[in-house]
Amino acid sequence: MGIQGLLPFLKKIHKAVNISQFKGCTVAIDAYCWLHRGAFACADKLALGEKTDMYVYYCMKYVDYMLKCGIKPILVFDGCHLPSKKEVEKSRRERRDLNRKKAAEFLREGRRAEARDCLQKCIDITPQMALELMNVCRDRGVDCIVAPYEADAQLAYLNKSGIAQVIITEDSDLLLFGCKQVMFKMDFHGNGILIEQNDINQVLEIQQGFYTFDKFRHLCILSGCDYLASLPGIGLATACKVFKKTRLTDIRILLKKLSSYLKKNVVVSNEYIENFIKAENTFLYQLCYDPIKRQVVPLNDYPPEIVKDELKYAGSYPFI
DNA sequence: GGCACTTGTTACAT
DNA sequence: TCTCAACAAGTGCC
Numbered sequence: 001m002g003i004q005g006l007l008p009f010l011k012k013i014h015k016a017v018n019i020s021q022f023k024g025c026t027v028a029i030d031a032y033c034w035l036h037r038g039a040f041a042c043a044d045k046l047a048l049g050e051k052t053d054m055y056v057y058y059c060m061k062y063v064d065y066m067l068k069c070g071i072k073p074i075l076v077f078d079g080c081h082l083p084s085k086k087e088v089e090k091s092r093r094e095r096r097d098l099n100r101k102k103a104a105e106f107l108r109e110g111r112r113a114e115a116r117d118c119l120q121k122c123i124d125i126t127p128q129m130a131l132e133l134m135n136v137c138r139d140r141g142v143d144c145i146v147a148p149y150e151a152d153a154q155l156a157y158l159n160k161s162g163i164a165q166v167i168i169t170e171d172s173d174l175l176l177f178g179c180k181q182v183m184f185k186m187d188f189h190g191n192g193i194l195i196e197q198n199d200i201n202q203v204l205e206i207q208q209g210f211y212t213f214d215k216f217r218h219l220c221i222l223s224g225c226d227y228l229a230s231l232p233g234i235g236l237a238t239a240c241k242v243f244k245k246t247r248l249t250d251i252r253i254l255l256k257k258l259s260s261y262l263k264k265n266v267v268v269s270n271e272y273i274e275n276f277i278k279a280e281n282t283f284l285y286q287l288c289y290d291p292i293k294r295q296v297v298p299l300n301d302y303p304p305e306i307v308k309d310e311l312k313y314a315g316s317y318p319f320i
Numbered sequence: 321g322g323c324a325c326t327t328g329t330t331a332c333a334t
Numbered sequence: 335t336c337t338c339a340a341c342a343a344g345t346g347c348c
Binding site for chain 2: 339340341343345346347348
């Protein structure tokens with residue numbers, strides 16, 4: 001998930017922080033991360049359909065800690081699946097089904113430890129489980145937002161618009177969506193690591209005056225992301241080299257010249273280039289909910305030259 | 321040696 | 335019928 005290896009790649013700019021440093025701030029949280037960890041503890045009960053709300057109280061432990069620190073938490077949940085992710089969803093479901101069948105097999109043979117192992121691999125967070133957490137939060141006066149599409153874009157919107165000063169997640173994609181401050185790996189003591197957008201070029205080392213955030217987004221997409229698989233043999237380090245060499249800003253032209261930058265033959269089809277643009281549009285214009293205006297808006301304003309057709313598959317064009 | 325990619329382990333809690 | 339895994343170590347390529 002996210003960008004393969006992005007967090008270790010940015011190690012140089014990791015800052016050890018404690019959430020209590022953000023006293024007085026509003027912090028938006030990728031609720032799925034906590035739900036998933038909480039569900040892990042009761043994977044067997046969930047898989048066997050036994051009643052449990054352990055995952056809700058796991059999440060509330062974090063919420064209560066933040067309230068105690070004088071922080072205002074906002075929990076953000078995923079909404080609709082992106083049309084472009086249909087195939088991914090299908091393969092995940094198939095993998096879960098397979099593990100569920102294997103678990104049943106192990107149980108019949110009395111091999112309980114192996115069965116539990118498989119049950120943990122087929123954890124899925126249902127909308128029902130998310131709803132239970134939302135209900136407990138709302139009873140406690142804690143705000144929750146369900147994103148029109150992915151929570152990632154919604155979290156970025158809250159951060160960019162100044163509603164939330166910090167984002168808590170485990171997904172490196174949040175940096176690509178344009179968050180200013182993202183905290184990863186937060187534990188029960190509130191300890192975690194902070195990555196700030198302003199520090200990114202300390203790692204990329206693109207020549208002063210030529211670095212833009214667009215280049216960071218481009219090199220991440222090129223290295224492979226959720227919306228577009230990488231070209232064979234290209235990861236973060238190789239993608240970064242390309243953007244250090246060139247001053248081209250037109251990504252279509254840059255991609256066509258990829259072979260000359262890499263000094264090896266890479267096939268860049270027109271289809272790949274079009275899919276690259278669609279992937280980027282998903283990072284730029286995915287639909288979000290503005291809780292102040294009370295309406296659905298794109299993460300960033302549409303530029304005048306945008307081609308509506310390119311947005312259709314990206315959950316970024318309204319009224320489709 | 322640096323890099324991309326594969327594989328095995330851990331996560332949770334009692 | 336129901337929402338996303340991440341990391342370290344090891345391998346093999348250029």
